[in-house]
Amino acid sequence: MKVLTLAKRELAAYFYSPMAYVIAALFLAMVGLIFLLGVHVPFLKISLEPVFRSGAESTLRPLFDVLAYGLVVVIPLLTMRVVSEEFRTGTIETLMTAPVTDAQVIGGKFLGAMILYVILLATTLVYFGLIAAFGQPDLGVAAIGYLGMLLLGGTYVAVGVFASTITRHQLVAGIIGIAILAFFTGGIYLLVLLVPPEQASAVSRLNMITYFSDFSKGVLDVRGVIFFVTLTAFFLFLSVKVLESRRWR
Amino acid sequence: MIDVQHLTKWYGRTLAVDDISFHVEAGSVVGFLGPNGAGKSTTLRILTCFQPASSGSASVDGCDVFSQSVQVRRRIGYMPENVPLYPEMRVREYLRFRAALRGIPRSQRAVAIDKVLEDCWLSSPQDMSYRRLETLSRGYRQRVGLADCLLHDPPVLVLDEPTIGLDPAQVREMRNLVLNLGQKHTVILSSHILAEVEQVCKQIVIISSGKIVAQGTPRELRERVSGPGRLIVELRGAMAEQLARDVAAIPGVQAVEPAEAGEWCRLSVQSTEDVDVRVQVAAMAASKGYQLRELRREVASLEDFFVQITYEQSMRQAPVAL
Ligand SMILES: Nc1ncnc2c1ncn2[C@@H]1O[C@H](COP(=O)(O)OP(=O)(O)OP(=O)(O)O)[C@@H](O)[C@H]1O
Numbered sequence: 119m120k121v122l123t124l125a126k127r128e129l130a131a132y133f134y135s136p137m138a139y140v141i142a143a144l145f146l147a148m149v150g151l152i153f154l155l156g157v158h159v160p161f162l163k164i165s166l167e168p169v170f171r172s173g174a175e176s177t178l179r180p181l182f183d184v185l186a187y188g189l190v191v192v193i194p195l196l197t198m199r200v201v202s203e204e205f206r207t208g209t210i211e212t213l214m215t216a217p218v219t220d221a222q223v224i225g226g227k228f229l230g231a232m233i234l235y236v237i238l239l240a241t242t243l244v245y246f247g248l249i250a251a252f253g254q255p256d257l258g259v260a261a262i263g264y265l266g267m268l269l270l271g272g273t274y275v276a277v278g279v280f281a282s283t284i285t286r287h288q289l290v291a292g293i294i295g296i297a298i299l300a301f302f303t304g305g306i307y308l309l310v311l312l313v314p315p316e317q318a319s320a321v322s323r324l325n326m327i328t329y330f331s332d333f334s335k336g337v338l339d340v341r342g343v344i345f346f347v348t349l350t351a352f353f354l355f356l357s358v359k360v361l362e363s364r365r366w367r
Numbered sequence: 368m369i370d371v372q373h374l375t376k377w378y379g380r381t382l383a384v385d386d387i388s389f390h391v392e393a394g395s396v397v398g399f400l401g402p403n404g405a406g407k408s409t410t411l412r413i414l415t416c417f418q419p420a421s422s423g424s425a426s427v428d429g430c431d432v433f434s435q436s437v438q439v440r441r442r443i444g445y446m447p448e449n450v451p452l453y454p455e456m457r458v459r460e461y462l463r464f465r466a467a468l469r470g471i472p473r474s475q476r477a478v479a480i481d482k483v484l485e486d487c488w489l490s491s492p493q494d495m496s497y498r499r500l501e502t503l504s505r506g507y508r509q510r511v512g513l514a515d516c517l518l519h520d521p522p523v524l525v526l527d528e529p530t531i532g533l534d535p536a537q538v539r540e541m542r543n544l545v546l547n548l549g550q551k552h553t554v555i556l557s558s559h560i561l562a563e564v565e566q567v568c569k570q571i572v573i574i575s576s577g578k579i580v581a582q583g584t585p586r587e588l589r590e591r592v593s594g595p596g597r598l599i600v601e602l603r604g605a606m607a608e609q610l611a612r613d614v615a616a617i618p619g620v621q622a623v624e625p626a627e628a629g630e631w632c633r634l635s636v637q638s639t640e641d642v643d644v645r646v647q648v649a650a651m652a653a654s655k656g657y658q659l660r661e662l663r664r665e666v667a668s669l670e671d672f673f674v675q676i677t678y679e680q681s682m683r684q685a686p687v688a689l
C-alpha cells in the first residue's frame with residue numbers, strides 16, 4: 119500500500135519535471151526512426167533497414183533489438199534523480215522519519231519508474247498495430263518480445279535506481295547507471311575476448327543481450343526469466359542496503 | 368515519554384554528540400538549546416530514527432529508536448531544520464501524500480488535512496492549499512512542515528528550530544501554537560535563542576560541543592545564575608578603604624571589592640552561599656551613620672549564563688578539536 123503511495127508521488131514528479139518529457143521525446147524519436155526510416159551510420163558500418171517496409175517480416179524484433187541498447191542510456195537518465203534528489207534537497211529526512219521502511223521506499227521508486235517505462239513501451243503498440251494492419255504478425259512472438267522488454271526494462275530500472283542511491287549528484291548517478299548497463303550489455307563482449315577461453319562461456323552468460331535476444335526471437339526461455347528477475351532483485355536489494363548505510367554515516 | 372541514555376554519535380572522526388542522557392516526562396515541553404554545531408539536530412535525528420547512534424540508547428514511549436523504529440516513527444511528528452519539501456507538489460497534495468504514508472485511513476484523511484491546515488493558518492486568512500510548495504515563503508514552508516507533523520496527531524512532536532526565519536508576528540504565533548500543543552503533546556524543540564525557549568518550555572537542556580552543560584526548569588536555571596549572593600552596595604560617609612573594611616566585617620561576607628571610588632563608593636560584595644546579607648549591610652550603614660544609596664542583588668540574565676557556559680565549554684573543547 120505504501121509502495122503504491124510512493125510510486126504515485128514518484129510518477130507525479132516525473133510528469134512535473136521537463137527531464138521526463140525530454141527523455142520520452144528521445145525514446146519516441148528513437149522508436150519512430152528505427153521503425154520508419156531505419157538506422158544508417160556508414161561511418162560505423164551500421165545499416166539497419168526500417169522495420170516497417172514492404173517485404174519485411176511482420177515483427178517488431180529489430181525494433182526491440184535496437185531498443186535493448188538504446189534503453190541503456192534512456193533508463194538511467196530517467197531514474198537518475200529518484201533517490202539522489204531526495205538526498206540533495208533533504209526530503210530524505212522527512213521521508214525516512216515517516217513510518218516506512220527502506221525497502222518500501224526503494225520499492226516505490228522502482229515501481230514508479232517501471233510504470234513510466236511501461237507507458238513508454240506501450241506507445242510501441244501503435245507500431246505493432248501498423249504491422250498487424252499490413253501483415254500477419256505472430257501474436258505469440260510479439261507477446262514474448264514484450265515480456266522480454268518488460269524483464270529487460272525492469273533490470274535496467276533496478277540498476278538505475280541503484281545508481282541513484284549511491285550519490286547525491288544526479289548526473290553522476292546517470293553516468294554510473296549507464297556504465298553498469300553498458301558493462302552488462304556491450305562490455306561483456308569485450309570481457310569475453312580478454313578472459314581465458316575456458317571461462318569465456320561463463321562470462322558470456324552474464325550478458326543481458328544474449329538472454330534478451332531469445333525473447334525478441336519469440337523463444338520463451340525460463341533461464342532468461344530467472345536471470346532477469348534475479349538481477350533485478352539483486353540490484354534492488356543493493357539499493358536498500360546502500361540507502362540504509364548512507365543514513366548510518 | 369522520552370528517555371535518552373549515554374547517547375554518542377560520531378560522524379567519521381567528528382564527535383557530534385558526546386554521552387548525553389536526559390529524560391522527558393509525558394506532556395512536557397522541552398527546549399534544546401545550544402550554539403551552532405552543538406549537536407542539537409544530531410540528537411533530534413537520532414530520536415526520530417533518521418540516524419542511528421554510535422552508542423547509547425534512546426526510547427520514545429517505551430519503544431527503542433533502533434530496534435522498534437517503525438513504532439517510534441508512528442508516535443513522532445518531526446519537523447527537520449530546513450523543512451525539506453517536494454518543490455513540485457501542492458500543499459494539499461503533499462499533506463495527502465504524507466497522510467497516506469503515515470497510514471491514516473483514506474476516509475479520515477480529508478478531515479485530518481482540513482484540521483491541520485486550519486491549525487497552522489494555511490486555510491485562513493488566505494487559502495494556501497493549492498499553492499505549489501516551491502512558491503511558498505520561508506514562513507509558509509515552516510507552517511506546512513508543522514502541519515505535516517500534526518497530521519497523525521502524534522503524542523510526541525520534535526521540532527528543529529521551529530521559529531528560525533519567521534517574522535516577529537509569526538514567531539509569536541508559533542510560540543502560542545507550541546504552548547497550545549504542549550497541553551496535549553510532548554514537545555521537544557531546539558533553538559539558539561534562550562528568551563524564546565524560556566517562555567514556552569517547562570524544561571531546558573543546554574548543550575554545547577555535544578555535551579549537556581546545564582538542564583532544569585527555567586526557574587532552576589535562573590536561580591543558578593543569581594547563585595551565591597553577589598551584592599552591589601553604594602555608600603558614602605567615610606574613606607573607601609574604611610567602608611570596605613566595615614562591610615567585610617559583617618558575618619557571611621567573603622570578599623569585598625571596591626568597584627568605583629568617587630563621592631560615592633561602590634562596592635561589589637561576595638557573600639557565602641545562601642546567605643543574604645542585605646539586611647545586615649543596611650543595619651551596619653545605619654549604625655555607623657553612612658549614607659546608603661543603592662543595595663541590590665546582582666542578577667545576570669539567563670542569556671548571559673547561556674553565553675557564558677557554552678563559551679566556557681567550547682574553550683575547554685578547543686585543544687581537543689585540534
Ligand atoms: N552529516 C554529517 N556529516 C559530518 N558531520 C556532521 C554531519 N551532520 C552534522 N555534523 C557535525 O556534527 C556537529 C553537530 O551538528 P548539528 O547539526 O547537530 O549541530 P546543531 O546543534 O544542530 O547546530 P545548528 O544550531 O547550527 O543547527 C557539527 O560539528 C557538524 O559539523
Ligand SMILES: [Mg+2]
Nearest residue numbers: 407408409448
Ligand atoms: Mg541544527
